[in-house]
Amino acid sequence: MAKKEQEGSERMQGAETSCNQARHQMWRVLWSLNVNHKIKIFIWKRLKDVVPVKELIYRRLMKGDPICSGCGEDVETLEHMLLECNRVKEIWKLAPVQWDGIQDVTRNSEVAGSSLPGCCWERDCWPNQQHPSDPGSKGLTAQPVAPRGAAPHAGRAWNITTWWTALSEAKHRVQGMEHIALTAYILWQIWKCRNNRKFNNKVQEPMQVINKAWNAWMEFNNGVKEARKCSISKTTVPPQTNGQEVRQNLENRPRGMHIRIATSWNKETKFIGYGIIAANSRGQDVIGWKMRERASESQLQQRVEGVKWALIKAAEQRWRLVCIEVPGKDLLQQIQGSKTANMWIATLINDIRELSTMFYKCSFCLGKYNRNDLSCLFSAQALSNYHDLEWVNPNLLY
Ligand SMILES: [Zn+2]
Numbered sequence: 001m002a003k004k005e006q007e008g009s010e011r012m013q014g015a016e017t018s019c020n021q022a023r024h025q026m027w028r029v030l031w032s033l034n035v036n037h038k039i040k041i042f043i044w045k046r047l048k049d050v051v052p053v054k055e056l057i058y059r060r061l062m063k064g065d066p067i068c069s070g071c072g073e074d075v076e077t078l079e080h081m082l083l084e085c086n087r088v089k090e091i092w093k094l095a096p097v098q099w100d101g102i103q104d105v106t107r108n109s110e111v112a113g114s115s116l117p118g119c120c121w122e123r124d125c126w127p128n129q130q131h132p133s134d135p136g137s138k139g140l141t142a143q144p145v146a147p148r149g150a151a152p153h154a155g156r157a158w159n160i161t162t163w164w165t166a167l168s169e170a171k172h173r174v175q176g177m178e179h180i181a182l183t184a185y186i187l188w189q190i191w192k193c194r195n196n197r198k199f200n201n202k203v204q205e206p207m208q209v210i211n212k213a214w215n216a217w218m219e220f221n222n223g224v225k226e227a228r229k230c231s232i233s234k235t236t237v238p239p240q241t242n243g244q245e246v247r248q249n250l251e252n253r254p255r256g257m258h259i260r261i262a263t264s265w266n267k268e269t270k271f272i273g274y275g276i277i278a279a280n281s282r283g284q285d286v287i288g289w290k291m292r293e294r295a296s297e298s299q300l301q302q303r304v305e306g307v308k309w310a311l312i313k314a315a316e317q318r319w320r321l322v323c324i325e326v327p328g329k330d331l332l333q334q335i336q337g338s339k340t341a342n343m344w345i346a347t348l349i350n351d352i353r354e355l356s357t358m359f360y361k362c363s364f365c366l367g368k369y370n371r372n373d374l375s376c377l378f379s380a381q382a383l384s385n386y387h388d389l390e391w392v393n394p395n396l397l398y
Contacts, residue, residue: 022165027358029168031315035181036220037291037388040312041351042188046078047161048354053078069198078160081194082187091193091206095186096214097179099167182217189213223387255281256321259314260367261306262375263299263327266383270295272302273385275378276310278317285374288391289313290382297344303327304348307335311355311362320360325367332366 030043045051054076058066068076070087082088092098167183170176189209196202257278264273272295277288291309296302307324314322326332333339334349341349356362370376378391 022168025171026161026165026168027315028318029171029177029180030164031312031318033177033181033184034221034224035184035217037309037312039184039188041308042191043164043184044355045351046082046187047164049078049161050354051078053081055080070194079158079163082160082190083163087206088190091186091190091209094206094210095183096210097183097186099163099183182213185213185217186210189216256323256361257281257286257314257317257319258283258323258325259310260325260373260375261303261310261327262369262373262379263302263306264376264379264383265295265299265302269383271383272296273379273382274306274309275375275380275382276306276313277373277375277378278314278319284396285393286396287317287393288374288378290378290385290389290391292382292385292388300328300331300345301348303331304345304352307331307352308348308355311352311358314362315355315358322359322362324362324364326364327367327369329366332364335364 026047030040030047033040049056054064054068055066056078057063066075068074068080068085070076070081070085074080074085076085083092167180170179173179186209189212192212193204193209196204257280260277260279262275264275266272272293274291274293275288276291277285279285289309293305296305303326307326310324311322314324326335330339334341334345335352340346356364382389
């Protein structure tokens with residue numbers, strides 16, 4: 001009897017470990033996806049179940065009507081909105097990636113990459129279009145043609161997290177990461193389509209949604225290629241300050257990577273440039289990014305967004321110990337909870353707190369503003385870049 005109990009408990013522990021491993025892998029796959037950082041945040045939020053779909057609003061606030069405004073038939077849960085709604089199924093039918101029956105896989109405890117249902121990348125289905133990883137791909141102009149296959153079907157013993165966890169197993173396949181990346185773009189466009197219908201009364205055709213997802217994905221891929229071509233040595237980097245000042249600053253410095261964030265704003269173009277620099281515990285700048293975004297409402301909001309992008313970059317690098325140098329005392333106080341923020345900023349700060357739990361240790365401290373800092377230089381340069389650029393300190397490669 002005791003032996004049986006022990007076996008049972010071992011089995012339970014084994015199942016828990018494999019479940020944790022699958023979740024761990026799910027996050028790893030998400031952060032390493034070759035997609036825009038906004039898409040990563042979008043998927044992350046869905047997996048954290050913090051999206052205000054009608055069912056959630058109704059359940060939490062007892063407000064409104066939980067029925068999907070797309071089909072008018074079912075309750076709008078996250079799964080319904082992204083996968084099960086009849087309108088959404090029409091979109092998935094046209095998608096060049098198919099995950100038929102993946103819900104069935106998620107019902108089984110054994111989730112193996114080889115047993116995943118038919119995600120297909122039918123080159124024949126996209127006759128005029130080369131895959132973005134193919135050399136010489138032109139990509140953006142050709143229109144997709146519907147492949148065979150069916151949309152994801154209904155099932156109750158699964159949710160978006162188990163669905164995405166199972167789908168993450170496809171990373172082991174040839175072009176698996178690309179299938180997942182495109183899937184992320186499709187989900188993003190489905191969400192945008194739903195919001196357009198709900199808030200602007202605009203209805204989009206399924207093929208329009210797929211085309212938008214495909215084009216956004218292709219555009220990102222082409223941007224990445226261009227960014228790779230852009231020589232790192234073209235970036236003029238001021239010599240790092242050495243000597244006493246650095247040594248003093250390094251005293252009491254927490255271990256791990258230290259990330260600095262700077263923002264530059266162009267009033268005319270209404271764009272904001274982010275410069276993000278990560279330094280190691282010896283104070284050496286290791287890697288950096290120049291990112292350009294549409295400027296948000298307030299400067300505070302822009303800085304909060306900057307902290308969010310810094311955390312995403314740290315997750316992509318798989319760093320475990322991270323210290324974020326927050327630009328601005330007020331923002332730091334709000335992140336640390338000693339000062340209250342307005343509702344909109346509070347939502348963003350909540351994201352930051354949630355994201356910070358991905359690391360073994362993530363701390364926040366006050367960043368010192370120095371307009372000669374590399375992060376400031378990068379943020380100004382980012383304004384003239386169309387695509388995000390990554391910079392790796394060439395002096396540290398040897
Ligand atoms: Zn519906």
